[in-house]
Amino acid sequence: xxxxxxxxxxxxxxxxxxxxIAAGCASVPPTTTNATRSSxxxxxxxxxxxxxxxxxxxTPSPVPTxxxxxxxxxxxxxxxxxxxxPGPLIPSAVEVSVAFxxxxxxxxxxxxxxxxxxxxxxxxxDLTFDEPIGVTLxxxxxxxxxxxxxxxxxxxALRRPDGSWDWLADADARIGPDLTVITxxxxxLGSLFAWSDRTDLVVIPPRLGPQAVGxxxxxxxxxxxxxxxxxxxxxxxxxxxxxxxxxxxxxGPPLTTFTYREWRCLAAGDFAVTFAGTxxxxxxDNPFFGVTLxxxxxxxxxxxxxxxxxxLPAPTAPPTLAPTAAPxxxxxxxxNSSPSSSP
Numbered sequence: 001x002x003x004x005x006x007x008x009x010x011x012x013x014x015x016x017x018x019x020x021i022a023a024g025c026a027s028v029p030p031t032t033t034n035a036t037r038s039s040x041x042x043x044x045x046x047x048x049x050x051x052x053x054x055x056x057x058x059t060p061s062p063v064p065t066x067x068x069x070x071x072x073x074x075x076x077x078x079x080x081x082x083x084x085x086p087g088p089l090i091p092s093a094v095e096v097s098v099a100f101x102x103x104x105x106x107x108x109x110x111x112x113x114x115x116x117x118x119x120x121x122x123x124x125x126d127l128t129f130d131e132p133i134g135v136t137l138x139x140x141x142x143x144x145x146x147x148x149x150x151x152x153x154x155x156x157a158l159r160r161p162d163g164s165w166d167w168l169a170d171a172d173a174r175i176g177p178d179l180t181v182i183t184x185x186x187x188x189l190g191s192l193f194a195w196s197d198r199t200d201l202v203v204i205p206p207r208l209g210p211q212a213v214g215x216x217x218x219x220x221x222x223x224x225x226x227x228x229x230x231x232x233x234x235x236x237x238x239x240x241x242x243x244x245x246x247x248x249x250x251x252g253p254p255l256t257t258f259t260y261r262e263w264r265c266l267a268a269g270d271f272a273v274t275f276a277g278t279x280x281x282x283x284x285d286n287p288f289f290g291v292t293l294x295x296x297x298x299x300x301x302x303x304x305x306x307x308x309x310x311x312l313p314a315p316t317a318p319p320t321l322a323p324t325a326a327p328x329x330x331x332x333x334x335x336n337s338s339p340s341s342s343p
Contacts, residue, residue, distance in 0.1 A: 074098030078118050079139035081192065089129045096189070097123045107159060107191065113292045122189040125161045132185035135168060137194055141180045150200035151175055153223065153233075155282065155300050156182055157293075158190040165293045166190075171300030175201060177307055184300075197286045198226040199233040199279075201304060208308035211249075213265040215313065221259045221275055221304070231284040236299065239277025248310050249273070265310030276303040 068087035073080060074097075081098045090096055103116040110117070122135070137156060144152045153175075156168040168184025182194055204220040211217055225232045238258050241251050249271040252262040259275070283289040284297040 070096070072096055072098060074100065074120065076100045078120075079137050079143075081120050081122075082134075082136040082138070083122065084134035084136075085129070086131065086133070089131060089133065091127075094124065094127065096127065099123060101191070107163070109163060109292065113288065115288075117193065120192045122158070122192055125190050126188075128188045130187075132169065132187055134183065134185055135192065136181060136183045137192065138179055138181045139194070141175060141178055144175075144180055144196075145206075146200065149204075149206045150202050150224070151180075151304075152196040153199050153201055153279070153282075153302060154180075154182055154194040154196045155298065156184045157193050157195050157295065158186055158188065159193065160188065160190045165295050167295060167298045171298065172303075173300065174303045174305070176305040177207065195283075195289070197233065197283045197289065199282070200224055200226065201302070203304065203306075208306055210309045210311045211263075211265050212313040213268060213310055216262045216264045218255070218260065218262050219306075222257070223279070223302075229285045231281050233279055233281045233284075236278040236280040239275060242274040242276055244272040244274070245270070249308075268310050268312050271308050271310055273306045273308075274303050275306065276301070278302070 070083075070085045070087050070090060072083040072085070078100060083096065083098065085096060099121040101119050101121055103118045106116050106119065120137075135156060141151065144154065146152065153173055155171045155173060158166050158168065160166070166186070166188075168186050170183070170185045172183045174181045174183075200223065202220065202222050202224050208219060223233060223235070241261070243249065243251055248265065248267050248269045250264050250266055251273065252264070254261055265271070278299065279302050280299045282298050282300065283295060289295040289297075
């Protein structure tokens with residue numbers, strides 16, 4: 001990962017992070033999937049015997065017709081982009097597609113600011129919709145991991161053909177051990193970027209190794225800016241620890257901070273815990289967003305999936321006792337001896 005905001009803006013302003021560098025990424029043709037609900041099978045007429053009277057059945061309520069969902073996926077070495085679009089929103093004779101663009105093709109306003117980042121064009125760039133559509137970018141977590149082990153937090157933004165920018169609504173970043181999935185919604189297409197404001201997820205240790213049953217441990221989880229800021233990114237509400245395996249591991253109450261807690265394995269086995277919260281002030285105090293891109297501060301959901309293993313403690317060998325020497329017995333005079341006498 002490379003920090004990208006250079007001295008093209010006034011001195012002393014905070015630089016922005018270039019999240020994702022993947023030069024020479026090869027792309028594959030996008031795939032399109034149409035999902036619809038099947039129609040009910042016609043019923044067979046029933047023939048009544050002579051003289052029988054048919055009792056009319058109540059008219060059933062009409063079953064709502066499912067809206068066809070068109071899913072468009074483009075996979076590259078940089079990441080995988082998926083668009084989920086209700087079929088009726090796509091005009092006839094219009095083909096929606098995703099095209100990968102290398103960092104050399106970054107828009108002029110970014111290159112003038114010293115930013116060179118790969119991105120994706122959601123085409124046609126000027127297409128708008130009457131309802132929001134879903135946009136997903138899935139990338140390997142190691143592309144967001146800095147050398148110190150912290151993980152950059154990123155949300156999605158779109159650049160319109162006229163150069164204006166929008167954060168995607170319903171922003172969410174789900175960070176897993178291997179894959180990070182960033183999602184949002186929009187009512188228009190454009191050039192898709194993933195931006196970090198140099199706020200990172202701090203997890204110590206970065207991977208939870210085997211933990212002994214009954215032995216407490218205290219992982220450190222939180223967020224931190226890479227610079228001193230007047231309005232740092234913060235949790236809007238207290239984050240939660242969602243424990244999917246309470247029979248294997250327990251998480252105690254807060255200690256010095258809300259996220260600093262004591263964990264303890266209860267039984268041997270795999271455990272899964274998700275750390276989840278909502279962030280505010282994302283992009284505040286960052287001139288690249290506020291000045292260069294004219295993007296307002298935003299926020300979004302953040303979750304981090306933690307996996308680990310609880311193991312039984314190694315058996316302790318009983319202590320080995322050192323051999324004890326037999327007690328010494330004082331020697332006695334030989335039989336029939338008499339005490340010595342003076343001459």
